Amino acid sequence: MQEDNDGRRITGKLKSVECREKILALSCGDAHIILLSEEGRVFCLTQSSNVPRPVGNLNQVIQVACGDQHSIALTQDGNVFTWGQNSSGQLGLGKGEPSTLSPQPVKSLSGIPLAQITAGGDHSFALSLSGAVFSWGKNSTGQLGLGDTIDRPAPAPVDCLNLKKTITVSCGVEHTAILTKGGLVFTFGSGRHGQLGHNSLRNELRPRLVAELWGAKVTQIACGRNHTLAFVGSFKKIYSFGRGEQGQLGNGVKMDQSVPLPVQLPQGRIDDQQIEQTFAGGNHSFALCSSAQESGKGLNDSNLGKVTQTLDGDIINRWISDCDSTSWKKIQKEITKTFSSASCLNGSFLDKSRDKHYQTSLKHSGLDLSFARLAFQKLAQKDKVLAEVEDVVQRILLPSLSKDPIGVEGLRVYLIIPELLRVLLKQHRIDIIGAFVFAILRLNPDKFQVLEGLWSTLPDTPFRTLVKTFHYVSAEYLRMMAEEVCDVKETFEGTVKVMERLYEVNCNRRIKIAASNFHINRANQMLQNMLNTIVYYDYLDLPEAFFYSCHRQSCIFNTEAKCIVYQLELNYSFAIHGHLAFWIPTIHVSRETALEDAFQHLRQSGHDFTMPLKVKFQAENGVDEGGVSLEFFRLLGRELLKMEPKTLEVYESGLAWFTTDDGGITDEFYLLGLLCGKALFSQCVLNLCFPLALFKKLLGLTTTLDDLKELSPTEARGLQDVLDEDEEVVEAMDVVFMYKGQELIPNGEKVPLTMVNRKKYVDLYVDMKLNKSVQSQFADFEKGFHKGFPIQAWRMFLPEELMTLLQGDDNYEWDKLRENAQYQGYRPTDDIIQNFWIVFMEFSEEQKKKFLTFLTGTDRLPRGRSLSKLQMQITCLGSTEADEYYPKAQTCSVTLCLPNYSSIDILREKLLHAITHCDAFGDF
Structure with missing residues (x-):
């Protein structure tokens, strides 16, 4: 039975349809029927012909569904095909696609494991195995559940149904019902006839819970054209709501109904029957029943409800x-x-x-x-x-x-x-x-x-x-x-x-x-081979993209490999700017005023930042082949921490941070950054005792409470207590959202610390301490750093690696120094060599570090020059009266010139004097 365009009811005639294949399922549209055979093929019947016609080349189909004028098929391998009218996008093929008589794949659903497909008047739905719901087509009354009334030409996820455990979707002509595993029912779309069950005739643009069915644990739903059925298996009751003009609600009257009410089932006739399934047609409803003994047999023998094939044990x-x-x-x-x-x-x-x-x-x-x-x-x-x-x-x-x-x-x-x-x-x-x-x-x-x-x-x-x-x-x-x-x-x-x-x-x-x-360790050898084989001007043949790739792919490099890339890029930079080498001025400094001299030199507009720094100490004979620069930056490290006005404040941890009081400071933060960048570019150590936080900031990483713990342990401990204490203790702290007179949030002085907002307080405090309170200071420092290190190699390093690269390695493996030592003019078994190592191992840790400074120009080794790799050469300082001379050091070549002393005591005296009092190059 159906209605014509004038609303008159028309009763159809029963027709016999012959099909060579066993029909497993069917679905009806306005003027067509889709049949699904047991072999997974699809056939179509129309008003003009009762002879089943094969639809396209569809095979292995497991579900079919019909809208008013379109059809959907789901195959065993999870593909969805649609065909028919596409006036509102109900085929889901994308914007601008025409109607079609041949099945077309819905490509946007590719890869989604589907449990169900269904269709309404001019809209369609698909449900995944994990309860994700997708809708497309006409949306004039919100029947897609997307919160608006805009048609969708392609499947769109109904996000508000996520995590609801949806197991069934059913569609009317302009409304939709959803059933969850927990037995809840949601409806949306047209409410004109009460078919949404919300005790109103209002449309709903988003899924809304049918409150009247709350607690009933619905097990099945079915939508007719303008009415809805809900079956509660435990009560053996079917509830209906919506249009009732043709008696489709089963309540004995022909009236619309906007709340779910029980269907009046025949008394006594179903007491020994089980309701297997409920169905809703256009304007009619029925329930399939069986005896308790036969319950479920009919459905289990069919392919109804088959889902996308999956792999199992x-x-x-x-x-x-x-x-x-x-x-x-x-x-x-x-x-x-x-x-x-x-x-x-x-x-x-x-x-x-x-x-x-x-x-x-x-x-x-x-x-x-x-x-x-x-x-x-x-x-x-x-x-x-x-x-x-x-x-x-x-x-x-x-x-x-x-x-x-x-x-x-x-x-x-x-x-x-x-x-x-x-x-x-x-x-x-x-x-x-x-x-x-x-x-x-x-x-x-x-x-x-x-x-x-x-x-x-x-x-x-x-x-x-x-x-x-x-x-x-x-x-x-x-x-x-x-x-x-x-x-x-x-x-x-x-x-x-x-x-x-x-x-x-x-x-x-x-x-x-x-x-x-x-890390890919094989990369080390490949890069090392490049470093060993490429001569100076051959670097000009290296494409710049090589270094860009190395920066981007730095995750595969360990620290050693990064240092090799760093050296390669430095060599490349020196090579392409090599024609300017004769312009590079040597900075002349006095040991007493090294910092002041350095600042004056850097302030000169003509300074070239494309080449490494060269240093000459006044009244000293040292030629800078690397060692003089190391000594220069070692001196600067001491002076910068003592300079006035203060740029750095030393904390209880012994680490330094930017001062928040920048009164009287002009360009010192910029120059500080410039010196740090220049030290890196010159492969020197500048130990300013910065915490890891500085290097995280340079690399664009977020600072945390752990960084404050490193810099200021006492201050951080108080913040940790805020996070760890019980509610009574926290609220008794009498703390507000302030930091040294500055509000952490608007009206912070009026916002007390509570259990709810304590993490926010700690995060804001740390951000203020390490970022906002020194924002301009760090910005100037960063600008100078980039200027002083004009290549991008430093960005490859992790914060810990970059910190060691600038501030040096203090992991002293003194035994390695002896293992790697080489000798010229002496043999390892000579008495002088044996005595030297006896004296060296007697030294205190501080004396060993002084020896390292004497030998290399710094007491903190540059990254890549740890003691395990440092090859000290001990050479014989020839003299007829050896006991009258002190040891000498050639810092650039890491060479100790050692006279052949007559006794271990003289060796000890001369060596201690040399490492303690020799502060100038070329003294001996």
Whole structure:
């Protein structure tokens, strides 16, 4: 029965339809019927013909649905096809697409594992296995649930239904109903006839809970054209609401009803019957019943409710047990069907414990990756099966992945595949990696960002697997490049790009893995070979892009490799500016006024910052080949901490920070930064005892309470107490949002500290202390630093590495100094050498550091010149009267000129005098 255009009811005639295939399901539109056969084929009936006509080339279809003038089909591998009228975008094919008689794939749903498709008048819905809801088409009354009345030509996620555990969607002509696993019903769209059940006739643009059904635990819903049914299985009751003009509400009257009321079922006739399923047609309703003994049999024998195929343990067990039998060809087809479909994989390995997969969100994938790991380990038991899976994934799946998956579920494949790669890499099969890398890099930026969010919340083991996979392959590609086995440069660069993103994710993870997991040690030798073989002017042939790539890919370099790149880039800079070398003035300074002389020199407008600094101490003979500069910056380190007016304030920790009182200071912060940059550029140490916070700020990283703990332990301890104490203690502290007379927030003096706002208070306090209170000072320092170090190599380093690069290494491995020592004119077994090492090892720690200063010009070794790498040369200072002379040091070549003393006592006396009193170059 239906209505014509004038509202008159028309009773149709029963017709017999013959079909060669067994019909499993059907769906009706305004003037057409779609039939689904047991073999998964689709047929269509129209008003003009009762002969089933095949629809396109659709195969393996598991669900069909009809709107008024359009149709939808879902295939076993998760693809959705639509055809028919597209006046309101109900086909979901995208903006501007015309109506069509042949089924077209809805590409934007590619990769989503679907549980249900359904259609209303001119709108459509799809429901994923994890409860994500997508809608498209006409939206004149809000029937898409998106909060507006704008039509959608392509599927859009109904975000407000996320985490609701949706299990069923049903559509009327202009309204929609949603059923959750917990038995709640939400409705939205047209309320003109009360079909939303909210005791009003108002339209709803967003899903709204049907309050009258609260607590009833609904188990089924069904929408007619303008009415809705809800079945409560535990009560054996069906509730109806909406249009009732033709008796479709089953309440004995022909009136509209805006609240759910029970359907008047025949008394006594269903007491021994079970209601299997409720249905709502255009303007009619009915319930399918069976006896208690036969309950569920009819439905279980049909394909109704079939969902996208997924992979499970039973399937894998069958594959590996039957792969050597005559069933292999069938297994091959199943492997192809499963592993060529992102939808199938994305619906597999779901974490169903406590319905966790329904919690899928930007921070939770809904996967049980331990299950995936075990599954692929089992597949690996049969190389024949694993090879087939590998081939299908590489040849079909990865090239077909969408660059713009519509939801989080569409990205699950990028978390599952690494578990397959893990077992493949154990067999050194890496060919598939390239395809996977390029699939990741094809993702649109916003989707890549979502994937990074999922990476950031992975448990430790899967995240390590991910990193190890790309690390192993990157190292292998680097080996191939070095050995020129094949051209893998593009693939190597792609894998390193993914490593970079993983490294950034790791930096923001709550529990981080060590940076060494990203380092490729093979890179050290390759870079060292470059450093050893490239001569000065050959640097001009190096493309500047090489250094840009090194900066961008710095996560694969350990500190040693970064130092080599740093040296290469310095050499490159010196080479391209080498023609200006004769312009470089040597700065002449006095030891007594070194800082003042340095500032005066740097203030001169003609200073060249493209070359390293050269220093000449007045009245001294030393020539600056590196050692004089080291001594110069050592002196500056002492003077800068004592200068007036103060630029730096030394804290209880012994560390220095910018003074907040900058009265009387003009350009000193800029010059301080300039000297720090110049020290780095000249490969010298300038130890100003800065905390790690400075280097984090230079690198654009956020400072935290831990940084304040390093600088000012007592101050930070008070803030930690604020975070740790009980409520009574916190509120008794009588603290407001102020910092040394400055408000941390507007009206901060009136905002008391509480348990609720204490973390905010601590964060604002730390930000004020380390950032805002010294904002202009740091800005001037940073400007000077960039000026003094005109290349970008320093950006590769971690804060800890950059700190050591500038302030030197105080990890003194004194035994290494002896191990690496070389001798000229002496032998290691000579008495003078044996006595020297006896005396040296007798020295106190402070005396050893003075010796180091005497030998190298600094008591803190530059990065890359630790004692384990420092090769001191001890040479014989020839003289007929050796006992009259003191030892000499050639700092540039790290050489100790040692007279052949007649006794250990004289050696001890002369050496101590030399390291204690020799403050000038060329004294001896």
